[in-house]
Amino acid sequence: MKKRIYCLCIFLAALSVKAQIDIPFNLVILTNHTSYYQTPQDTLLPMYQNGAFIYINQKNGQPAFSKKFKEAYPFYGKSALVFDTENQSYNVIDRSGNLLLNSGFIYRINNRSTSGKGFFGFFISKEENSSEFFFNMFEGTFSTQRNSTYGGYPVLFKFPFVKNQDGKYALKSNHFEVDNATPLDENYFMIVKDGKIGIIDKAGTILVPIEYEESPVEYTEKRAKVVNIIPLRKENTWYYYTTQGKLITTSPMFCHTLLYGQTKLGVYQKGTKFGLLYIDGSTLEKEFDWISEDGLLARVGNDFYFIFEKRIIPYYVKN
Numbered sequence: 500m501k502k503r504i505y506c507l508c509i510f511l512a513a514l515s516v517k518a519q520i521d522i523p524f525n526l527v528i529l530t531n532h533t534s535y536y537q538t539p540q541d542t543l544l545p546m547y548q549n550g551a552f553i554y555i556n557q558k559n560g561q562p563a564f565s566k567k568f569k570e571a572y573p574f575y576g577k578s579a580l581v582f583d584t585e586n587q588s589y590n591v592i593d594r595s596g597n598l599l600l601n602s603g604f605i606y607r608i609n610n611r612s613t614s615g616k617g618f619f620g621f622f623i624s625k626e627e628n629s630s631e632f633f634f635n636m637f638e639g640t641f642s643t644q645r646n647s648t649y650g651g652y653p654v655l656f657k658f659p660f661v662k663n664q665d666g667k668y669a670l671k672s673n674h675f676e677v678d679n680a681t682p683l684d685e686n687y688f689m690i691v692k693d694g695k696i697g698i699i700d701k702a703g704t705i706l707v708p709i710e711y712e713e714s715p716v717e718y719t720e721k722r723a724k725v726v727n728i729i730p731l732r733k734e735n736t737w738y739y740y741t742t743q744g745k746l747i748t749t750s751p752m753f754c755h756t757l758l759y760g761q762t763k764l765g766v767y768q769k770g771t772k773f774g775l776l777y778i779d780g781s782t783l784e785k786e787f788d789w790i791s792e793d794g795l796l797a798r799v800g801n802d803f804y805f806i807f808e809k810r811i812i813p814y815y816v817k818n
Contacts, residue, residue, distance in 0.1 A: 523569065547816065547817070552567065553567050568584065576617060605621045655722065656682040656723065696709065713732040716730075727759040737754075756794070772788065774787070797811075801815075801817060802817065
């Protein structure tokens with residue numbers, strides 16, 4: 500359910516951006532087909548040149564093959580989605596630029612499909628009840644079977660506090676009392692005591708001093724997903740901590756979107772512009788009109804870029 504909501508948010512956000520600008524590609528598809536685990540390491544990237552998209556070899560800056568496309572998206576494993584102008588249809592290419600599906604095979608891409616990363620859903624007919632097919636980008640194969648993304652019911656973290664008659668929370672183990680508490684994972688908790696915020700472990704050991712004034716982390720007793728980065732504000736500075744209470748960096752910038760597992764820490768907004776904060780406390784020199792939720796895509800005016808670490812690579816820059 501959460502995955503479907505997240506996909507819908509990406510879909511609506513991308514539609515909102517696309518409605519404001521004129522671009523010759525599908526921003527929803529671009530967002531769905533750009534992956535932190537795949538795209539930054541790929542040697543072939545699509546780029547708009549002279550009215551069409553081509554694939555550029557990032558090692559030598561030369562076209563990987565001669566074919567040009569009306570639309571072209573990043574490779575995911577063995578395959579990449581393109582719009583074949585000759586047949587007026589979406590298709591899939593291998594790393595040599597060869598079309599893998601029959602001409603005119605794909606009628607419409609299903610951007611709301613929950614088929615999973617590395618797959619995309621599509622229809623081959625205009626009929627409302629037509630079957631949805633699924634293409635495996637890694638293997639370069641398609642089928643009528645959905646890639647299962649069901650992971651079972653979420654398991655909630657244990658909440659080792661009890662609420663007393665005064666409305667305060669006390670640890671069951673040693674009666675350490677706080678005003679409020681929420682699990683960050685199975686062993687670590689963010690707490691409020693006397694109006695200040697800190698982080699403790701389940702034994703009540705204070706890992707982050709209880710001296711901070713604000714955090715965007717929601718207070719709930721029921722949590723099933725680890726909170727990997729915890730922003731805490733003191734005066735005009737934001738302190739970014741790990742779940743275990745280790746300081747990552749400090750910055751005057753508040754990241755409304757956090758990017759766990761990257762050298763990028765998060766996306767911040769400054770006035771009408773958006774920027775990237777890194778785990779070493781530095782920021783990307785260039786700021787943008789829009790940055791995607793995963794920090795991999797950015798826009799200035801009608802121009803779109805990939806952002807890999809601190810490399811800014813043109814995707815669609817109209818000359």
